Amino acid sequence: MTITEKILARACGREEAHAGEFVNARLDLALANDITAPLAIKEFEAAGVGKVWDPDRVVMVCDHFVPNKDIQSAEQAKLVRDFARRQELGNFFDVGRMGIEHVILPEKGLVGPGDVVIGADSHTCTYGALGAFATGVGSTDLAAGMATGEVWLRVPESIRLNYHGEPGPFLTGKDYILYTIGLIGVDGALYQAMEFAGEAIEALSMDGRFTMCNMAIEAGGKNGIVEPDAVTEEYIHGRFRGEPKYFSSDREAAYARVIDIDVAAMQPQIAKPHLPSNTVPAADIAGLKVDQVVIGSCTNGRIEDLRMAAEVMRGRKAHPDVRVLVFPGSQSVYREAIREGLIDVFVEAEAAVSTPTCGPCLGGHMGILAAGERCVATTNRNFVGRMGHVDSEVYLAGPYVAAATAVAGEVAVPEEAPA
């Protein structure tokens, strides 16, 4: 069995589970945010269920349109707050105590190896980095999960992606995943698990693994997953509140595909509009003028990401024609960035540093693009109109490329940024 099959077998109380089977899996956690929770709450209350199955395992995070961007959003967030209070949810995260959901759940030790998690947010697949099964669902699926503590799933086939070789400078988990999506396409892993493995993954930090699993959905994947190892154990130590359940894939496990990727030959990547699969080496489009750079999000808003960006921006200024927005992924990432002097580097560079929010990534607030404007972002989607006007453009890259671009005022990889 694959690691994904083993986790799901355990979650439905069976010895085995195999790709293609329908199972009812017990949940360790169910998550919603201020955009998806209101619909879920509506469904939940209409069904007359009463109380959620376990108030400590239903997590709600206000992160998309908060701090409240307008009156309607304020009403939606209030609905979530009121529900969380009424249901006495043990894990409700609001302004000042929150962060971007997929940054704070692992950070606060709410997810660990072997867990089964659903979230009414497509980037819930992020937690696969911890060796958990985590997948995005809609609001009604979440409502049913809140009521029953279970979810129905079709056990997915797995694609094994082996990353070999020693990466060159400025190569990150973001580059690995952008390259991979470019290779297999935005539906290349449709309904399937993406199992990331190989020595380049073993050498990758936890933050880099989160970035990779986060974007499994951009290839259509049901979940992304990395087998837990010493890096995982170190991360969850003193943090994870549950009992870790370590699984790994059998040698003879069946895979739909096995793909080998050489990272030694890889260059920093960028995904051009309007699909995350539209990737090229960033150097290929160097010199393309930009209006805005966004550094942050559930994909690249962790401390390592901010360190990478600061490394490039230290002692430099953002190009006068570029607005640079930095969004730490959580309050503790923010605080750590202050402690390490990174926030100083960004402010010195004339970047705007914001409280954690998903705002700009989905064209919600805090960084909307006008017609004809171009942005390089460390976010996850570059669809038509994703960050604002339908005639604006989003290019996806990692923190190094984004920071070099911020300084140069045009797409750049760090070596090429003017001193």
Place this chain on the structure above:
Amino acid sequence: MSGMVFEGTAHKFGRDVDTDVIIPARHLKTTSPDELAAHCMEDIDRDFINRVKPGDIIVAEQNFGCGSSREQAPVAIKAAGVACVVAVSFARIFYRNAINIGLPILVCPEAARETESGDLLRVDLDKGEVTNLTRGKVYEAERFPEFMQKIVAAGGLMGYVKERQKEQ
């Protein structure tokens, strides 16, 4: 959803139609189906909402509904009066969401590829059959797995959950 036959005009879209263009995030400040419907497909086809008539059918290529998990996407399509979506393939979260909220969807690659905007289609959900009345062709669609037929028969996921809780 069972016992349903729809007849309507096709609105054809390409591949990888994402939920951001089906319902842009700037409109996710409400859960009202009618308010969401007013902006349905706005960022890919600004005039869609003016052209679409109750009972019309959306036809698309691969990976319809990719991207964000927002259930407001199928809600907007349903509230816009669209009777059914036929595609070469669906992104998985959209697929679940559509079943869960009772928006009929069918995977029927041949029909989806050969249909053009303006064609008159008949979709028979029980038979799993798509007929292009304009072109005089009949196509067989993929059947829902048995497990999912139960959800459909219960009128969506919450209905299914209630039935199961009663049984227990």
